[in-house]
Amino acid sequence: MTAAHSYLEQSSPPGRSGWKAWLMTHDHKRLGLMYLWAILFWFVLAVFLGLLMRTELMGAGRTIMGAETYSSMFTLHGVIMIFFFGIPAIPAIFGNFFLPIQLGADDVFFPRLNLLSWYLFMFGGGFAVFSLFFGDGFPDTGWTFYVPFSISSAGNVSLTVTAAFILGMSSMLTGLNFVTTFHRMRHKGMGLMKIPLFTWSLYATAWVQILATPVIAITFVLVVLERLLAIGLFEPDRGGDPLLYQHLFWMYSHPAVYIIILPAMGVISEIIPVFSRKAIFGYKGIVYSSLAIAIAGSLVWAHHMYTSGMSDVSVFVFSLLTFLVAVPSAVKVFSWVSTMYKGSIAMSPPFFLSLCFIYLFTVGGLTGLVLGAAGTDIHVHDTQFVVAHFHFVMLGGTGFAFFAALHYWWPKMFGVMYRNRPAYVGAVAAAVGFVFHFVPMLILGMQGMPRRYYDYLPQYETGNFLAGFGAYLLVFGLLLMLLNLVLSLRGPRTAPANPWGGTTLEWTVPSPPPMENFTASPEIKDFPYDFSEIVANSKK
C-alpha cells in the first residue's frame, strides 16, 4: 500500500488540501486525531494543576499558594479532568477512529455531525480558557458547583458552566452518532454477538451520553438563570430546596462516571485476549454487564448525598442499589482474569498497562463499597478517602486504560512503532507513583483529613509530604510515556498491519488505514476473538 493512499494524506471529502482538509474533514479517523491533540493538551494542563495542588499540600500552612487560589485550582483540575478528558477521551479519540472500522463500515452515520461535535468541543474549550483570564477569575466552587455558593460566588461560574454545557452537547451528539452507526452501518454478516467488545462498550456508553447529559445541561442552565435573575428555585428563603440541585447534578454526574469507565473497560476487553492469545472469557457476560452497568448506574446518584440532609429512606434505597452496580463490574474483572488463565501471555506496553488497570480499578471499586455503604460513608464523606477512591477508578482505571489504548492503537493510527523500553519505564513509574501518591490519601481520609482544604492539622503532614513524592513520580511516568509516543512520530512508517496479532477488523487494514478504511470487503468472522489462526501462524 502506498503511503499516499492513507487517511493521513488523502482527504475526505476528496479534493481538499492544507488546513481545510483537516478542519472541514468528514473522516472519522482525522477527527479522532484532532480530538487526540486537543485532549492531550487539556490532560497535561490538568496534570500540572494537580501537581501544583499536591506541592501546596506537601507542607502545612501556605506553601506556594493561598486558599482562594487552591480552591480555583481544584475546581479547574476537576472541570478539565472530567469534562475535557475523562468523558470524551476514549470515545472521541478511539471510538471515533475505530468504531466504524470494527463494524466494517467506512465512517460514522453522520460524518458532518461528527465534525460539529469536534467544533463544539473546541468552542467549549475556548469558553473555559476565556473564563480563566477575564472577569472575576475562575470559579472556586469545586467542579460540583453546589448551590448556594455557585450562585453567589464572584467567580466566572456562568462562563464555566456554559463551557461544560457546550461540551455536553458535543458528548451527546457523539453518542447519537455511535448508536445510529451501530444499528445501521454494521457490515453484512456482523450480527450483534459478533461485534467487538470495545464497540459494545461504546454503545452502552452512548446511551448514557444521550440520556444523562441533558440533565446536567438543564442544571447548568438553571445555575446561570439563578445567577442572572435570582429566581430562588434553590433558595430556602424563597421556597427553594438546595438539595434538588444536588439531585439534578448527580443524576448526570453519577452516570457520567460510567461514561468515563465503560469505554475504558472496553479497551481492556480488547487488549487482554490479544496478549493472552486466547478468546475472551465470557463474551456475552461482558456485553450484558456493560449494558447492566449503564442501566444500574442511572439508579444510584444520591449515594453522593448521604450526609446532605436527605431522608433516611433514600439513604437506605440508594445505598442498596449502589451495591448492585458492583456486580457487573466484578463480572468483567473475573472475565479478564479468566481470559489470561492458561493463555499464552505475551508482554507488551499495552498489556502491562492493562494489568495495572485491573489491579488499580479493583482497588478503586473496593473503596467504592466503603463509600457506597451509608454507615461507613459518613465517616469518610468529603475526606481524602473519597479523593483517593475516585482517582483509583478514574486515573488508575480510565487513565491507565487510556494509555493502554494509546500504546495498543498507536501503530495503527500512525504507522509507526514506538520504543518499548521508555514505555515500560514510564508505565512502571506511573503505577508506582500512583500507589505512593494515592494510598496515603486513603489513610489520611480515614484519619479525618478533609478534601478541598489547602491546609490541614499537623498530624496529616507526613502523609501529605510522602504523597507529594508519589505525585512527582506519577507525573514523570505519564509524561515519559507521552514523550515516547510523540517522538516515535519522527520514525519511519514501517508498522505492519497487525503488529500484535489482533483479530478484530482494524488489524486487517494497513497501518495507517486508507481513507476509505477497507479497500476490499472485510471478512466477518464467526467470533471476533478467534485466535486459532494467530496461534497456528506463530508456531510456524
Place this chain on the structure above:
Amino acid sequence: MESSEEHRHIVGYGQLAVVLALLLTLTGVTVAVSYVDLGFLNVPVALTIATLKAALVLLFFMHLRYEGPIIRYSFITTVVFLAIMIGFTFWDVAFR
C-alpha cells in the same frame, strides 16, 4: 440501503383529522374537569388525560406506531428514565 420505500405508510388526511378531533375533545374534557373540585385527584386525572393526548400525538402524528423496535424500545427507555428521575427523587422528598 433502503430508500424511502419502506416508510411508505402514509397517514391519510382523514385519519389525521380524526386524531385531531380526539385531541381537541380530550382538551375540552381536561379543561372541564378542572372546574370540578376532585381534591388531590385533579392532578392525576389531568396527567392521565395529558398522557392520552401525548400518546395520540406520538403514535399518529409522529408515526411511532409504524416505527421499528429500535425507536420503540429506546423511546420507552427514555420515558422510564424520566420516571426514575422524578420517582427516585421522591424517596428523598416524600420521607423527610
Place this chain on the structure above:
Amino acid sequence: MASTIDTTGVRIGMWIFLYSEIILFGGLFVLYAVYLYEYPELFAQGGKELNRIIGSLNTVVLLVSSCTVAASITAIQRGKKGQAMACLAFSIFCGLVFVVNKYFEWGAKIDHDIYPNSATLQDGEPGLNIFFGLYYVITGLHGLHVIIGMVLLSVSLVLVHHGRITASRYAVLENSGLYWHLVDLIWIFVFPLFYLVL
C-alpha cells in the same frame, strides 16, 4: 459511500435527539413535581392567576399545528407540493399565534409585578415564588423551542418551494415535523400542570 440515503437511520438519529430534549425538560419536571408536592395549595392559587382561556387557546393552536405539520408530510408523500406548502405555512402561523399569546401573557404578569425576583414574589409566599419561577423558566424554555421549531419549519417550507424536498426525499421535513411535535408534546403536559391544577 451509500448513494441512497438511509432514511431510517436519519430518523433514528432525530428520535435520539428528541430523547435528549425530553430529558432536558424532564429535569424541570422533576423540580415541578417536588415543589407541587411541597406547595399544593399555593400552586393551585398560582394556577388561578393564570388565564385558562389563553392557555386553552394556545393548546388548541399547537394541536392544530401538529396536525397540519403531519398533513404536510402526507401531502409531500403524495407529491402535492402546494398542499404541503399551505399546511406548513399554516403551522408556522400557528406558532406565531402561540408566541404572540405568550408575549401578552407574560406582559400581563410583568405588569402585575409578577416576574423573577420581583418585589411581589420576594415579599409574598415562597410557594408562589416557586410556582411563578417555574412558570417563567418552563414556558420560557418551551417558547424558545417554539421559535426554533418555527425556524425549522420555515426552512422546510423554502426547501419544498425550491423542489429540494420531494416525495422521494423528505427527511428534512419529517425531522422538522418531529421537532415540532415534540414542542406540542411538552405543552400538552405544561398546560394542565400550570393552568389546571386548581
